[in-house]
Amino acid sequence: MSASNANVGELIDRSHVVVCCGTGGVGKTTASAVLALAAARRGRNAVVVTIDPAKRLADTLGLEELGDTAREIDRDRWDPSDTAPAEGRLSALMLDTRATFDGLVHKHAESPEQAERILANRFYRNIAGALSGTQEYMAMEKLHELHDEGGFDLIVVDTPPTRHALDFLDAPARLTRLLDNRIFRLLMMPTRRSLRLASLAVQTFLRTVAKVIGSEVIDDIVAFFRAFEGMEHGFRERAANVTALLAAPTTAFVLVTSPRRDAVGEAEFFAERLRESDLSVDVLIVNRVHPDFGGQRTPLELRVRAVEITEVANRCDDSEAAVRLALRYENLADYVSLGQHERDELARAGDRIGAGVVTFVPSLAHDVFDIAALDAVGRHLVG
Ligand SMILES: Nc1ncnc2c1ncn2[C@@H]1O[C@H](COP(=O)(O)OP(=O)(O)OP(=O)(O)O)[C@@H](O)[C@H]1O
Ligand SMILES: [Mg+2]
Numbered sequence: 001m002s003a004s005n006a007n008v009g010e011l012i013d014r015s016h017v018v019v020c021c022g023t024g025g026v027g028k029t030t031a032s033a034v035l036a037l038a039a040a041r042r043g044r045n046a047v048v049v050t051i052d053p054a055k056r057l058a059d060t061l062g063l064e065e066l067g068d069t070a071r072e073i074d075r076d077r078w079d080p081s082d083t084a085p086a087e088g089r090l091s092a093l094m095l096d097t098r099a100t101f102d103g104l105v106h107k108h109a110e111s112p113e114q115a116e117r118i119l120a121n122r123f124y125r126n127i128a129g130a131l132s133g134t135q136e137y138m139a140m141e142k143l144h145e146l147h148d149e150g151g152f153d154l155i156v157v158d159t160p161p162t163r164h165a166l167d168f169l170d171a172p173a174r175l176t177r178l179l180d181n182r183i184f185r186l187l188m189m190p191t192r193r194s195l196r197l198a199s200l201a202v203q204t205f206l207r208t209v210a211k212v213i214g215s216e217v218i219d220d221i222v223a224f225f226r227a228f229e230g231m232e233h234g235f236r237e238r239a240a241n242v243t244a245l246l247a248a249p250t251t252a253f254v255l256v257t258s259p260r261r262d263a264v265g266e267a268e269f270f271a272e273r274l275r276e277s278d279l280s281v282d283v284l285i286v287n288r289v290h291p292d293f294g295g296q297r298t299p300l301e302l303r304v305r306a307v308e309i310t311e312v313a314n315r316c317d318d319s320e321a322a323v324r325l326a327l328r329y330e331n332l333a334d335y336v337s338l339g340q341h342e343r344d345e346l347a348r349a350g351d352r353i354g355a356g357v358v359t360f361v362p363s364l365a366h367d368v369f370d371i372a373a374l375d376a377v378g379r380h381l382v383g
Contacts, residue, residue, distance in 0.1 A: 007357040008283055009382045012039040012046075012154060015252040017143065017245060021159045022256035023266040027287035027361070030368045030377060031256050032158040033057055036090060037078055037374050038382040043085030044153040049142055051095045051135070051160045058094065060369055066094035068103070070150060078371055091152070093142075100138040108234045117227040123220040124227075135160050137171040140242045147245055169246065169277055172239035252282040255355065259289050259342055264349050271353040284355035285381065286346045290339040291362040293332055299340070302333035 012018065012035055020032045029050055036048035047070050050057045058066040062077045070091040075082075078090050102119060109115035118124050127134065139157065146155050209218060245251060253274060257267035271281050297305075306329035313322030343360060350358035361380045368377060 008035075008359055009038070009042065011252050011282060011357070012044070012382065013042060014250070015154060016248070016250040017147065018154065018156045018252045018254055019159065019246070020156065020254045020256060021270060023263055023270075026256045026258045026263055027285070028256050029057055029158050030374070031254060031285055031287065031381070032156045033060065033092075034374050034378045034381055035254070036092070036154070036156040037371070038378045039154045039156070040078060040088040040090035041084045041378075043088045045087065045089040045091075045151070046154040046156065047091040047093065047146060047150060047152045048156045048158065049093055049095060049139070049146065050158040051139065056369070057092065060371065060374065061092055062371075066092055068096040068099040069093055070146065070152075080371075095135070095139055095142055097135045097138045100142055101134065104141060105231075108231050110230050114227060114230075118224065121220060121224045121227060123217070123224040137175055140171050141238065143245065144238050144242050169273070169279075172242045175239050176236055246277075247279065253279060254283045254285060255281045255353065256285045256287055259286055259346060264346070268349065268353055271355075275354075281353050281355040283357045283359060284350045284353055285359055285361060286350075287361045288363040289342055289346070289360045290335065292339060293335045297336070299333040299337040302329050302336060306330045306333065 018032075018035055020028045020035070022028050032048050032050060036046040039046040048057075050066065061073050070093045072089060072091045075084075075089075078084075079088070105118045105124075106115050109118065136159075139160065143155060143157055146152060255267055255270055255274075257263045267284065274280060306326045309322055309326040309329065313319035313326060316322060346360070347358055359381055361377055364373060364376055366373070368374060
């Protein structure tokens with residue numbers, strides 16, 4: 001394990017995909033934007049795929065709004081001093097689950113009529129944006145599309161603020177399981193006769209579901225799966241490709257956490273989940289640690305200084321200012337020792353997680369809302 005941020009620079013130089021994950025609110029979206037920006041500054045053609053309901057990133061990047069397709073960010077905006085290599089480019093997009101799903105239907109349907117049939121289907125209209133797991137799955141489809149057709153050197157993927165932040169890892173496998181499901185396959189069959197031929201268990205299942213949600217809903221679902229016919233092969237294939245892409249040596253996982261005990265616990269849990277999928281954490285970012293007060297001085301040096309000042313103060317007539325100064329030094333010593341303790345503790349958590357690199361980003365005095373603030377975070381993260 002190393003605590004060098006030079007390694008993060010190296011990571012964004014050599015990776016093709018970087019996935020930022022972590023529990024809610026720890027700084028995934030911020031870290032994704034920072035990494036893509038830093039990569040562009042280092043001469044890479046980078047894109048960040050963000051999932052940010054607050055649309056904060058669009059504002060930060062100076063875009064009116066982020067669309068579902070990658071938009072290049074004006075160079076003047078992200079490189080005002082014109083120091084980045086000419087090849088460096090920065091693009092961004094915001095994942096729109098519904099638009100991505102519609103786009104997939106249009107692109108992969110065998111005919112425009114098939115696409116229309118699906119898009120007009122009531123069941124489709126209900127699930128396209130709302131079904132649990134759809135967002136994770138569409139994030140993966142987007143990744144696949146950008147990898148396949150985007151021509152980017154680096155794709156940085158932000159992940160949804162779900163309780164189960166690694167659900168997106170399972171999304172391709174879950175889709176494949178659905179497509180392999182017996183009931184799904186029966187629903188894909190073209191005639192009602194085949195439903196009559198369905199096993200008793202399936203018929204009972206459908207009758208029960210019909211009772212609960214209404215038979216017209218079942219008709220919609222059956223119509224949806226029928227309309228889907230011929231497309232499932234493509235979905236299955238892309239799911240397999242994404243799974244392979246996530247496991248590729250050029251894909252890196254960046255786990256973001258805050259120093260809070262519960263967040264570190266979650267991070268350890270995520271790392272475990274990644275390990276179960278034979279994946280590992282390349283970088284652990286501990287965001288919002290105590291700033292590095294005190295320069296190079298140790299708490300002991302600071303306390304010695306406080307004692308020296310107090311001794312001088314005792315010999316002076318007007319000692320009030322000196323006493324206040326001594327107290328400030330004591331205070332600073334406390335902060336430095338707290339910061340060091342925090343970093344040591346977190347470095348140990350990094351070891352447990354098996355992160356290749358652990359980096360610390362201090363809490364800034366303000367929210368990260370513009371390029372300058374992204375750069376400030378970037379200086380800690382990438383150097
Ligand atoms: N180092 C930092 N210093 C100060 N503010 C920060 C820092 N990092 C992130 N923030 C702020 O913390 C908030 C949460 O960050 P961010 O949106 O990146 O988290 P997230 O993990 O993407 O959240 P969600 O899970 O809701 O998507 C934002 O307002 C951001 O500006
Ligand atoms: Mg976010």
